[in-house]
Amino acid sequence: MNNLTNLWNVVLTQRTWSWAVIGIGYLLVFLFVRSFFLQGLIKRARALNSKWYHEIKMVYRKKCIAGWILFLISFMILIFFWQTADFRQASLYEIGMTFLIIVTVFFAITSQLIAFGASTIHVLKNLENNQMTL
Secondary structure (H helix, E strand, O other), X not given: OHHHHXXXXXXXXXXXXXXXXXXXXXXXXXXXXXXXXXXXXXXXXXXXXXXXXXXXXXXXHHHOHHHHHHHHHHHHHHHHHHHHOOOOOOOHHHHHHHXXXXXXXXXXXXXXXXXXXXXXXXXXXXXXXXXXXX
């Protein structure tokens, strides 16, 4: 426990390199939250015909770029916040930046959920138009 406390103190005091540690943690948390929301949808899509699931994945990869761009924006805001914030004393700046990061992450995850739904609807529309076969 003492080693973790020392590591956290080093990360807090040496911010020129410690943004990478914070960034890795941020990425892992984002991927965990994203998979929490998308896993149920993906599991149900896998239960479909494999050809349909493959088509959904292809369309999703094209449509989810906006979500990843929003993630990168939130990541850059986090890194800027990490370099400039004073964590010993919370002020309106720290509260505002934390809120901004949370909002951009929310929009990134929502954008990816919308992209998955839109790709599913796209595949269903193709099926309806008889462009895909069983």
